[in-house]
Amino acid sequence: MLELIVISTLNGVLFGMLLFLLSSGLTVIFSMMGVLNFAHASFYMLGAFFGYQLTKWIGFWPALVIAPLLVGAVGMAVERYGLRNTHKHGHVAELLLTFGLAFAIEEIVSMIWGKSPVDYRVPTLLDFPAFTIFSTNYPAYKMFMLAVSAAIFVVLLLVLKRTRVGLVVQAALTHPSMVGHLGHNVGRVFMLVFGVGSALAGLAGVIAGPSLVTQSDMAALLGPILFVVIVFGGLGSLPGAFIASLLIGLIQTFAVAIDGSLASAFGPLDPSLGPSPLTDIWNVTIAQIAPVLPYVLLVLILVVRPMGLLGTRET
Amino acid sequence: MIDAATSTPDMLKQRSGGALRFYAIWLIAAVALVVLPLIFSSGGSLTTFSLIGIAIIFALSYNILLGQTGLLSFGHAVQYGLGGFLAVHMMNAIASHDWPIPLPFIPLFGGIGGLAFAIVVGWVMTKRAGTVFAMISLGIGELVASSSLILRSVFGGESGITTDRTALPHIFGWSFGPQIQVYYLIAFWVVISAIAMYALTRTPLGRICNAVRDNPERVEFIGYDPHVVRYLAYGFAGFFAGIAGGLTAINFEIANSAYLGATQSGLVLFAAFIGGTAYFFGPILGAILVTYLQLGLTNVTSVWQLYFGIIFIAIVMFAPGGIAGILMMHRPLIRAGTLRTVIPSYLVAVIPTLAMALGLILTIETVAHVSADDSNTVDLFGISFDPTRAVTWVAAAVLLGGGYLIARLTWRRIAEAWDRAATVARDRGYLA
Numbered sequence: 001m002l003e004l005i006v007i008s009t010l011n012g013v014l015f016g017m018l019l020f021l022l023s024s025g026l027t028v029i030f031s032m033m034g035v036l037n038f039a040h041a042s043f044y045m046l047g048a049f050f051g052y053q054l055t056k057w058i059g060f061w062p063a064l065v066i067a068p069l070l071v072g073a074v075g076m077a078v079e080r081y082g083l084r085n086t087h088k089h090g091h092v093a094e095l096l097l098t099f100g101l102a103f104a105i106e107e108i109v110s111m112i113w114g115k116s117p118v119d120y121r122v123p124t125l126l127d128f129p130a131f132t133i134f135s136t137n138y139p140a141y142k143m144f145m146l147a148v149s150a151a152i153f154v155v156l157l158l159v160l161k162r163t164r165v166g167l168v169v170q171a172a173l174t175h176p177s178m179v180g181h182l183g184h185n186v187g188r189v190f191m192l193v194f195g196v197g198s199a200l201a202g203l204a205g206v207i208a209g210p211s212l213v214t215q216s217d218m219a220a221l222l223g224p225i226l227f228v229v230i231v232f233g234g235l236g237s238l239p240g241a242f243i244a245s246l247l248i249g250l251i252q253t254f255a256v257a258i259d260g261s262l263a264s265a266f267g268p269l270d271p272s273l274g275p276s277p278l279t280d281i282w283n284v285t286i287a288q289i290a291p292v293l294p295y296v297l298l299v300l301i302l303v304v305r306p307m308g309l310l311g312t313r314e315t
Numbered sequence: 316m317i318d319a320a321t322s323t324p325d326m327l328k329q330r331s332g333g334a335l336r337f338y339a340i341w342l343i344a345a346v347a348l349v350v351l352p353l354i355f356s357s358g359g360s361l362t363t364f365s366l367i368g369i370a371i372i373f374a375l376s377y378n379i380l381l382g383q384t385g386l387l388s389f390g391h392a393v394q395y396g397l398g399g400f401l402a403v404h405m406m407n408a409i410a411s412h413d414w415p416i417p418l419p420f421i422p423l424f425g426g427i428g429g430l431a432f433a434i435v436v437g438w439v440m441t442k443r444a445g446t447v448f449a450m451i452s453l454g455i456g457e458l459v460a461s462s463s464l465i466l467r468s469v470f471g472g473e474s475g476i477t478t479d480r481t482a483l484p485h486i487f488g489w490s491f492g493p494q495i496q497v498y499y500l501i502a503f504w505v506v507i508s509a510i511a512m513y514a515l516t517r518t519p520l521g522r523i524c525n526a527v528r529d530n531p532e533r534v535e536f537i538g539y540d541p542h543v544v545r546y547l548a549y550g551f552a553g554f555f556a557g558i559a560g561g562l563t564a565i566n567f568e569i570a571n572s573a574y575l576g577a578t579q580s581g582l583v584l585f586a587a588f589i590g591g592t593a594y595f596f597g598p599i600l601g602a603i604l605v606t607y608l609q610l611g612l613t614n615v616t617s618v619w620q621l622y623f624g625i626i627f628i629a630i631v632m633f634a635p636g637g638i639a640g641i642l643m644m645h646r647p648l649i650r651a652g653t654l655r656t657v658i659p660s661y662l663v664a665v666i667p668t669l670a671m672a673l674g675l676i677l678t679i680e681t682v683a684h685v686s687a688d689d690s691n692t693v694d695l696f697g698i699s700f701d702p703t704r705a706v707t708w709v710a711a712a713v714l715l716g717g718g719y720l721i722a723r724l725t726w727r728r729i730a731e732a733w734d735r736a737a738t739v740a741r742d743r744g745y746l747a
Contacts, residue, residue, distance in 0.1 A: 034446075036446045036449070036450065091446065092385075095449060096584075096631045097631045103581065103623070103624040104628060107618060107624055108621060224457045227450045227453060231447070231450050277469055279468065280468050281466075284465050289465060291461045292458060292461045295455070295458035298454040298458075299458065302439055
């Protein structure tokens with residue numbers, strides 16, 4: 001039991017940090033530009049596939065640097081040539097543009113790399129067990145993932161809190177037009193933030209790819225959870241996104257690890273009842289409902305606190 | 316089918332002959348639905364017409380949300396799918412209990428299924444509009460789609476639930492076994508639903524929906540609660556989506572969890588938006604086009620969904636009014652008689668634009684063939700290209716790049732000619 005708790009906590013924090021790498025970019029982009037980037041998870045997927053391809057060509061370590069930069073460049077191009085032109089048609093058009101992009105990117109990826117998972121392996125340098133707790137070997141690569149995401153988290157915090165660019169970004173979060181009036185090139189700040197956000201998503205993809213499955217539906221699987229994270233944390237709140245990422249990461253990991261059901265807790269139902277929704281619910285294991293849990297959380301927070309955990313904005 | 320936001324001078328001018336023309340359009344549409352299967356009577360075209368009919372109801376119901384009320388939903392297939400499931404369960408129950416309910420009434424149960432779901436979750440969902448609503452609809456969609464795989468006794472798991480439409484009591488001696496009878500059933504519901512949804516846009520509720528879309532704050536000032544209005548619109552949209560779902564269940568005699576999924580929600584969004592959400596007939600055009608492309612492209616290319624995405628992105632970026640918007644843009648020019656000054660620049664633009672599109676198609680198909688290790692040639696409009704030879708790549712690049720550079724010049728010419736024609740039209744008193 002203790003073993004389960006320790007391992008699941010580690011995995012949950014790891015998944016939570018990965019979620020935060022994505023949700024931090026998404027929430028900063030959303031609060032600055034008012035655009036919910038539907039294609040954000042697609043940039044994560046692009047990162048994983050670029051990482052896979054570059055690893056094949058030039059090795060994992062150069063790929064770790066180059067792939068996020070490429071994804072960031074794609075993101076900047078999307079902002080400069082797509083969103084900026086669509087801005088005059090309003091936020092719905094911008095949202096629809098990113099929706100169309102997410103759709104197109106998924107199709108392009110499955111066209112080039114196929115629909116089945118690609119063989120994206122952990123680099124040999126990190127392919128050993130880091131430590132053994134109880135009877136489980138914990139892979140070193142997962143510790144590496146944790147270290148990278150923690151490092152990015154610290155760097156992001158320092159840039160936002162300690163640099164001039166961070167100051168402008170923070171100001172633009174709440175008062176975008178005032179920042180423009182003060183003579184900052186808001187357009188360039190937007191492009192930069194969009195690029196950095198996409199690059200972070202790409203980085204998450206590169207490091208998550210070998211550990212999770214690198215497949216053309218990975219964006220469609222992760223995207224909705226990402227939206228749950230930023231709605232749950234409160235739209236436009238970075239601390240909220242951080243808490244929500246860790247929470248959802250932990251909940252999902254623990255749920256997957258628990259094999260209990262109502263039937264195992266209270267004994268099986270009378271077989272004479274026959275199949276009904278009640279027997280379905282009675283017999284389903286917590287592991288099976290793990291994919292549903294984030295959405296249940298979403299509905300709960302909307303009923304209890306519609307603006308999200310730490311959100312302050314109504315729109 | 317006059318647009319929902321016709322300006323006052325236009326309306327005054329139309330009043331006299333307008334009513335006659337208005338009923339004539341509906342009558343022509345209804346007659347066309349009756350006559351179509353007599354002209355194209357093959358099994359394939361009957362199936363296509365049936366699917367198009369269902370898609371029309373579904374897209375129109377979606378437009379109650381997006382076009383009329385300004386609610387962007389990413390989970391509209393939930394109501395559609397739940398309507399389908401309720402219809403299937405009703406059909407099975409009627410057949411096993413010998414209830415005297417014939418098949419033509421089944422879509423009504425589908426509608427009730429969609430409506431019931433909308434009533435239950437709608438209040439929480441429609442608390443806020445805009446981006447938040449979009450995300451919540453996505454979340455609820457995923458919630459229902461994943462739950463449907465858990466509740467196996469209701470949703471039948473991966474395989475779904477089957478039914479037999481001929482087992483219901485017959486009416487007028489129709490068994491609804493042959494596809495032609497199912498087609499007429501669908502056509503009947505298309506006409507009924509389209510009239511009902513059009514009538515809805517003309518009611519005070521429909522008008523206040525438009526107001527909530529355009530300026531919710533003002534609506535609050537005149538004493539309406541935008542939340543209630545959005546909730547009502549969500550309910551109506553759910554009802555008609557459920558009817559479409561019920562018809563699908565009748566058509567395929569099965570309901571499975573794919574009906575509820577994100578793909579279905581995405582397709583209806585594509586149909587409504589590509590057709591144009593600002594006009595009532597927009598989603599009808601979109602539904603016809605998207606269904607036709609979907610059925611036609613799957614036979615021709617393996618990456619048909621990519622073309623959907625590209626068409627959608629192009630519409631969002633360059634023609635956010637959709638096809639209906641492009642058509643209706645020309646109305647003042649036709650009235651003022653200045654359309655002929657624009658046509659030459661259109662004709663000039665056709666060739667480079669087509670070349671560009673051809674280059675894009677050739678690029679996509681070549682990449683698709685190479686990455687799939689498909690050694691066959693790329694057959695494009697009767698010409699074969701060898702994807703492994705450099706000349707194909709060069710041709711694709713030249714067509715795409717060169718086409719774009721020249722097409723850009725011709726587009727500029729269209730814009731200039733358009734401006735001149737629109738100015739003349741405005742001077743003659745027709746609003747542009």
